[in-house]
Amino acid sequence: MTERLSVRKTYKLFIGGAFPRSESGRSYAVNDAKGTFLANAARASRKDVRDAVVAARKAQPGWAARTPYNRGQILYRIAEMLEGRRDQFTDELRGSGLTKTAARTEVDAAIDRWVWYAGWADKIAQVTGTANPVAGPYFNFSTPEPTGVIGILAPDGPLLGLVSVLAPAILTGNTTIVIASEPAPLPAITLAEVLATSDLPGGVVNILTGHRTELAPWIASHMDINGLDLTGADEDLATDCEQAAAENLKRVLSPTTNDRATDPGIARMTAFLETKTVWHPVGI
Template structure:
């Protein structure tokens, strides 16, 4: 950071993001986050099991309201997130550079992250038209299938600290799910700054909850939590993914394994399909 002789900059305290608020970890723990050259950047909160459980509780509490919004309204809010992120472009470029990205790459990553929010925003009121159907059953019945959000999604975010995070959070929430996301462990700071964007975009508190800390410590609690409906292992270390999937079997969570995603799979993997039958007759 450039130091000015005239004025000492005020540094930001990086905390967690749970239920729309920014608490410190209840454990009182933090860990040092360094820049790419090993210099001190900040202390990040080191979330605990209890923080994870609080975050799941907040996500569950937010689910009814968020999934009950009209798709149009959710789309408007996701687009608002893109607007707010674009407005903070400079701040994110700086944070990504501090995390080791080259200047051009940092700018490109922020641009791509903004555009990704825009892409997902448009899906809110189109997903049902693409993933739903009217079913021509052989009988006097009106029959249709609509996609619905699965519920609370626990996400282990990949290490790409902004674009990777956006790429897993946006497809989870666009359809009405709420989520608890464990940010990149080595580069958690952009996730907390993104939480500031989310907090000022009319996104209801609890729809996205961000934990920073040790993935190996937090992910197993989320994977085995009985009030979590789905688990996204995008950023889970290879040696952990298998055991997390196994823990997720406890309540048959929908599991997204790590690996490249294509098209709309990240959204459809987190949807249930509901089929409704109704008789036709006078």
């Protein structure tokens, strides 16, 4: 019997719930840790960033208006679907150089992390919201509100890292533009395939693959993006992006070195939350 020819894939971007090619028509080869060809990934351009921002902005009010309980359900459903693709994710992570056991551990940790964050969707308001004592006849309370559209530079830990930055941003009602890991974008695209078939509204998560240094400055300077997560940026890029982001007062989450295997806490969720305080007259 002749040897079967391998089916070589060219992956696309994920913008507004659809899978378009890059506007530029470019792609780049993704190799495994040994240098063997795995697949082609689309190499996004600034115009894809622009389109992704339009999609994210359009989706944002509707996503934020859903009940936190509903957002939690949708995220939990995504975790269920990730579970169904466990083997595919494991294979892809092995392609990026992990052993079989390590890959399986990372996938399990990523799914568990997603479930953990899904549970937070209808609880974060209780933790970060307050009823404030004031010296007057007012009931004064503060509630968290999403920041809006968030640009995320995902770290290179291809799945757990991506989940750890993406889930906390969207569960509070933000919408996102994610620049996937540059050397290992395939798990991000597979995640996009999961998101596309889940109940997540199109545009809540937009995933771009390509060169970080090419795309990040456009995200940092874009006037219609409200927050910027620089987790995946190196020092120089982070500095440049922080300067560009200062122009329109984006909320910026600087790169941190925390170990993603440990309990992440609520810092990433609160990083992209605003606080709304209401003075409600009582007893008049």
